[in-house]
Amino acid sequence: MNGNVLLDTTTVVAHLRGDAALTTRLQQANALYLPLTALGELYYGAYRSKNPTKGLAQIREFLKAVVILHPGETTADNYGQIKAALAQAGTPIPQNDIWIAALAKEYQLPLAARDDHFKLVKGLNLLDW
Numbered sequence: 001m002n003g004n005v006l007l008d009t010t011t012v013v014a015h016l017r018g019d020a021a022l023t024t025r026l027q028q029a030n031a032l033y034l035p036l037t038a039l040g041e042l043y044y045g046a047y048r049s050k051n052p053t054k055g056l057a058q059i060r061e062f063l064k065a066v067v068i069l070h071p072g073e074t075t076a077d078n079y080g081q082i083k084a085a086l087a088q089a090g091t092p093i094p095q096n097d098i099w100i101a102a103l104a105k106e107y108q109l110p111l112a113a114r115d116d117h118f119k120l121v122k123g124l125n126l127l128d129w
Helices: 009-016 020-028 036-048 052-063 073-089 095-107 116-120
Strands: 004-007 031-035 067-069 111-113 126-128
Touching: 004 009, 004 095, 009 020, 009 036, 009 052, 009 111, 031 036, 031 095, 036 052, 036 067, 036 095, 073 095, 095 111, 095 116
Parallel strands: 004 031, 004 111, 031 067, 111 126
Antiparallel strands: none
């Protein structure tokens, strides 16, 4: 995969746990982007882990390779549209993942994720990594 990629938390966690095939894919991307929401989830996981020091060090190292994307007004508009469509279809997904999908749509980035519920978001370019 050559190009720019937005990363979901599940993808980053798999990389940090040593998934070699995934790490190769990450290395082949032109640019890696991480939603601020996903960064918060990573920090949460590290602080709840048995070894927070190790987890925090892994996050700090990983942050050297990514660009953090911050939500803004356009992201909020996309969030509202996505959440409304999911509610109307009766297929809710976790709130944080709606924010992540909203950023993917805003920046027109393919999203590397391992959660099947992202398939419920119409118009999302999903990479099953």
